[in-house]
Amino acid sequence: MTLRTWFIATAAATLIAVLSAGARPWVGAVGGAFGPPDFAQDVAAAQLSIEGLNPYTADFASRHAQVMGTAGAKGYPFFPHPPFAIVLSWPFGFLTLSSGAMVWYAVSLALLACLALLLAEIATGQDLNGAPPRPGPSTAVGMFMTLLFWPPVLYNLEKGQFSILLTVLFALAWRSLRRGESGRAGVLIGVAAAVKVFPLLVGGYLLRRSVRSTAWAALTALFLTALPVLWLGPESIGAFVEQSQGNVTYWRTWPAVTYSIYGAVARLLIGGPWASAVMQAPLVAEIVVGAVGLALVVIALVVTGRRSAGARDESSLFGTWIVLLVLLNPLSMGHNGVLLALPIAFSARALHDDDRTWVRTAWAIGVILVSIPRQTIFDFAPFPVSPLRGLLIVALPMWGALLLFTTSVVLGARRERRLVRRSEHAVNPILQGETA
Numbered sequence: 001m002t003l004r005t006w007f008i009a010t011a012a013a014t015l016i017a018v019l020s021a022g023a024r025p026w027v028g029a030v031g032g033a034f035g036p037p038d039f040a041q042d043v044a045a046a047q048l049s050i051e052g053l054n055p056y057t058a059d060f061a062s063r064h065a066q067v068m069g070t071a072g073a074k075g076y077p078f079f080p081h082p083p084f085a086i087v088l089s090w091p092f093g094f095l096t097l098s099s100g101a102m103v104w105y106a107v108s109l110a111l112l113a114c115l116a117l118l119l120a121e122i123a124t125g126q127d128l129n130g131a132p133p134r135p136g137p138s139t140a141v142g143m144f145m146t147l148l149f150w151p152p153v154l155y156n157l158e159k160g161q162f163s164i165l166l167t168v169l170f171a172l173a174w175r176s177l178r179r180g181e182s183g184r185a186g187v188l189i190g191v192a193a194a195v196k197v198f199p200l201l202v203g204g205y206l207l208r209r210s211v212r213s214t215a216w217a218a219l220t221a222l223f224l225t226a227l228p229v230l231w232l233g234p235e236s237i238g239a240f241v242e243q244s245q246g247n248v249t250y251w252r253t254w255p256a257v258t259y260s261i262y263g264a265v266a267r268l269l270i271g272g273p274w275a276s277a278v279m280q281a282p283l284v285a286e287i288v289v290g291a292v293g294l295a296l297v298v299i300a301l302v303v304t305g306r307r308s309a310g311a312r313d314e315s316s317l318f319g320t321w322i323v324l325l326v327l328l329n330p331l332s333m334g335h336n337g338v339l340l341a342l343p344i345a346f347s348a349r350a351l352h353d354d355d356r357t358w359v360r361t362a363w364a365i366g367v368i369l370v371s372i373p374r375q376t377i378f379d380f381a382p383f384p385v386s387p388l389r390g391l392l393i394v395a396l397p398m399w400g401a402l403l404l405f406t407t408s409v410v411l412g413a414r415r416e417r418r419l420v421r422r423s424e425h426a427v428n429p430i431l432q433g434e435t436a
Helices: 003-019 024-031 037-050 060-068 083-094 097-123 137-148 151-159 163-178 182-195 198-207 211-232 235-251 261-269 282-306 315-328 334-353 357-370 374-380 387-394 396-435
Strands: none
Touching: 003 334, 003 357, 024 151, 024 374, 037 060, 037 083, 037 097, 037 151, 037 211, 083 097, 083 182, 083 211, 083 235, 097 137, 097 151, 097 163, 097 334, 137 151, 151 163, 151 334, 163 182, 163 198, 163 315, 163 334, 182 198, 182 211, 198 211, 198 282, 198 315, 211 235, 261 282, 261 315, 261 387, 261 396, 282 315, 282 396, 315 334, 315 396, 334 357, 334 396, 357 396, 374 387, 387 396
16 A cells, blocks of 8 residues: 555545534634633633732632633633743733634634644655755645644634644744754744743753753743743742642543543543542552653653764654653643644654554554544543543543654654665765775
8 A cells, every 4th residue: 555545544534533523623613713711711810910910829710700701600710821821811811802712713823824834844845855845835725724624723723722822833943953943943942831831841852952952942931931920929830830730630530631641540540520430549540650651751762862963854753752742741632632733744754764554554543543523532431431431432532642652753763774774875885986
């Protein structure tokens, strides 16, 4: 079977998975233009900040309910976003939720168009021979329409989340790294880490590649975090950590937490209002999650460290760390899957140099599983989710992300060996000429 046939079969199977939820993902995405609850969370924090109150210590639940127009009901109990997220949301604190949501919806669509163009560059981008990326308009438009069919993107639009923004930042960072602009790449990753803490994990890749990028990422994240702390007060850092811990405990068994290893283990060994556990073993759960997470990070570090400094293409390995962001985020929900667009595209490019059937199969199954809409998962895993369904149905996107992680690791190592062989072929004729 040719690679083109693999891609067509994967696209067809993914489309079936996407359509399994009917029109509900699109209906939800359109509704996100008017009153997305996650965006309302940031608006509530911005309003409290404008009023001189600390979002991490004020009665956040009542303010969130007020912003949502459901003052009699209880809003989100925690605000887990870092201080710089308040800076980003600050302008929306002067608007009504509906007006602010429409503006952010338009911004999200514009960011999605940027992401489509960047993915088109990857699809037709610089190869081992150094050809410059020249994506045509049809490729970019096709990529944009594909993204509008993808459940993670639709979920992001529905909730008014930051995942599209983060993916664009990482895609721009990768392009900067490819161009040798290590400082700019570090700044972009630092901005992502200031918006959401978990992108700091990509520092594991930077540490193995560029001290300059690592320094710029750390300085940027620290600076952007320190700015709002000047008026929130230093105690806001501890309050943010406390809010984040409470938020994880509250939402960890929610069935929309589909990509997270911690979420899968919590449903199995801790349980909660939305899932029935096999047994109450929180300590065992923490040990399992810690061991699995450490193993994945070590694998990524080892494989990344094996790359030769002169290698041209490290996209698969960069994609490995992006997949880790999704897997190791304790509350990795459907919208976080937008980040997987990058490793999916990187691996698709790398598959041109790898004809192993099992690698192509793992990539294809991974793409299909990470594309399952949460509505379909909810249909097959009613509350409270049983342990078996939690592991085999709710966690299907997590298993898909693990397959993408495996694919990225294997393709990264394989491309290194191919690069070495190509370099040897290029050098040997010269050596033979000198010998003669």
